[in-house]
Amino acid sequence: MADALHPLRPHPFRIANFRAYWLSRFTGTIATSAMSIVIGWQVYNLARQTMDVREAAFLLGMIGFAQFVPLFLLTPLTGLAADTYDRRWIVRATTALLLVTAGTLGYLTWVDRLTLPALFGAAVSFGVARAFAGPAYSALAPNLVPRESLPTAIAVSSIAWQVGTIAGPSVGGLLYAIHPDVAYATSTALFAVALAFMFLIGPVPQPPAQTDHRPLARIAEGFRYVRNNRLVLAAITLDLFAVLLAGATSLLPIYARDILHVGSQGLGLLAAGMGIGSAVTAVFFSVRPMKSNVGVKMLISVVIFGVAILTFGVSTWFPLSLAALIVAGGADMVSVYVRQSLIQLHTPDAMRGRVSAVSQLTISASNELGEFESGVMASFLGPVGAVVFGGVGAIAITLVWARLFPELKLARTFDPPDMLQTQPQHGEPKL
Structure with a gap:
């Protein structure tokens, strides 16, 4: 804690702009998480009126796919936008879009005219908003704090997101x-609060807008940076494939209704489970930032994540299922913390938007596309088979990545000059 109080390393909460940023992200995440769980529950309930479990599971996967498509198509452009335009205004515009989407779904629910096409349209709107907001949010945080405070800021910012994922599903389910009207009205109000806090952020330093009229070349530059930095590439892709295979969140409505039999209240607790573990871990890192063996700790955490998901998949006892998700969330937070710290500390500010966009694209592929993969696998293997397959796959991917990217095992600290204890010389065998 002494480092956080050092005059050259002020705690991020001592900075007014960061406080507004944190509160905006916190309230916006609660609203987004609440809406996501409600939308999934409504889609599954509507589908089960005419479909069996496996067909309804496939439809849940399609909700994830509907969010992924706009993210996949727009993310390269949104990263360029975050490096060109005022990042605050990008977040403000996307938050306003989410506010309108929540209000629209609330109105349709109130007048009893909510349909599956409307829910899928909302998922697409979410994808568009997140495509623009993600790179802007990520690139904005380093502009608000001194470089020395950035690892703590990443952990504290993660707390806003993770605590939001705890409160949001629980609040949404309850x-x-x-x-349903109450859930949507609450989400709409929270988006309005998030928008108000974002307007409280004053001017912040940002790279001057590029006017070289080479947008495609600048977009490609972000991808080349990630490709050429093997440590960043390893961290991003490990998270991509592990969560792509082991993502189980889209199948939670099935577990809540047809396997654990706990209803919408139990669904809210299950959906909050990973957030609980993540938030506890993020709080720990905000007080005691990780300083050593960061790469090895990331590899171990992904293995633990896979084991926890595997346990959740085979469990039919609600307390064990919830505990497994909490452990999975804590392990995933370690991976997120390492990945985000590497990206932010190893990327020039003028490129942070584009590199964050590449990171978001892989995160979206692992989350939303992972939901699609889970739904498709559940339609073939059943929900339990799909989750077990994913947990085993995450463990296998970690072992493969440890061999393909020795840079991960050699990563000692986040400081770029001291990042690798030793670098193989030309002609020397890699470990």
Whole structure:
């Protein structure tokens, strides 16, 4: 804690702009998480009126795919936008879009005219908003704090997101049990609060807008940077494939309704499970930032993540299922913390938007496309078979990446000059 109080390393919460940023992200994440769980629950319930479990599971996967498509198509351009335009205004515009989307779904629910096409349209709108907001949010944080405070800022910012993922699903599930209108009204109000906090952020330094009229070349530059920095590439792709295979969040409505039999209230707790583990881990890192053996710790955490998902897949006891998700969330937070710290500390500010966009693209592929993969696998193997397959796959991917990218095992600290304890010389065998 002494480092956080050092005059050259002020705690991020001492900076007014960062406080507004944190509160905006916190309230916006609660609203987004609440809406996501409610949308999934409504899609599954509507589908189960005419479909069996496997067909409804496939439809849940398609919700993830509907969010991934705009993210995949727009992310390269949104990274360029975050390096060209005022990042605050990008976040403000996307938050306004989410506010309108939540309000629209709330109105359709209120007048009893909500349909599957409307829910899929909302998923696409979410994908568009997140495509623009993700790189802008990620690139904005380093502009708000001194470089020395950035690892702590990443952990604290993650707390906003992870605590939001705890509160959001729980609040969404409980409010939906009261009445769906209440859940949507609450989300709409929280998006309005998030937008208000974003307007409280004053001017921040940002790289001057590029006017070289070579947008495609600048987009490609971000991809080349990630490709050429093997340590960053390893961290990003390990998270991509592990979560792509082992993502189980899209199948939670199936577990809540047809396997664990806990209803919408239990669904809210299950959806909050990973966020609980992630938030506890993020709080720990905000007080005691990781300083040594960061690469090895990331590899171990992904293996633990796979084991926890495997345990959740075979469990039919609600307390064990919830505990497994909490452990999975804590392990995933270690991976997120290492990956984000590497990206932010190893990327020039003028490229942070584009590199963050590449990172977001892989995260979206692992999350939304992972939901699609889970739904498709569940339609063939059943929900339990799909989750077990994913957990085993995450463990296998980690072992393969440890061999393909020895840079991960050699990574000692986040400081770029001291990142690798030893670098293989030309002609020397790699470990």
